[in-house]
Amino acid sequence: DAGITQSPRHKVTETGTPVTLRCHQTENHRYMYWYRQDPGHGLRLIHYSYGVKDTDKGEVSDGYSVSRSKTEDFLLTLESATSSQTSVYFCAIRPVGGSYEQYFGPGTRLTVT
Template sequence: DAGITQSPRHKVTETGTPVTLRCHQTENHRYMYWYRQDPGHGLRLIHYSYGVKDTDKGEVSDGYSVSRSKTEDFLLTLESATSSQTSVYFCATQFRGSSDTQYFGPGTRLTVL
């Protein structure tokens, strides 16, 4: 395991409220990712980071923002949560880049009412 934790593990919130999910890694991996998992879609990339303060958008980035001020932390923010953002969110890390395996955190189940 790559020492990846996510917090919170479960969250219920209301439409329109901001939500921040945290991913913390202890492996000094350069690359970090946020995915959402929905039935029938597998995992879809939201945002990723290739270094401190370096981030880029993924396939489903609308309504999400990210920040990475330290190597070990990658934050995902839902600026104004909507019911369509109810999902399971996974963080992943990768040591060097494309030749390396991604390691996943345990996931956060988010419900937006």
């Protein structure tokens, strides 16, 4: 158990509204990641973080922003939700050292109507 929680676990929102998803970890891991998972596409990286206030874009970052003001929290914001952002969102952490293994949270299912 890597001590990762995500909130909310489920959310339904309307097109055009802002949405923020939260990832919280309890073990002070430096590296954190946000992915989305869609049928036929697998897991695709949205944004990731090397540490507090240190973030970078992944392969599908358009329409998303992130913030990391504390080690334990990594927030993903959909600035103006669209139906194409309906997906399951996973947060992951990577312990320093090792072979780049990642440990995932339980996911947030987001539906944009």
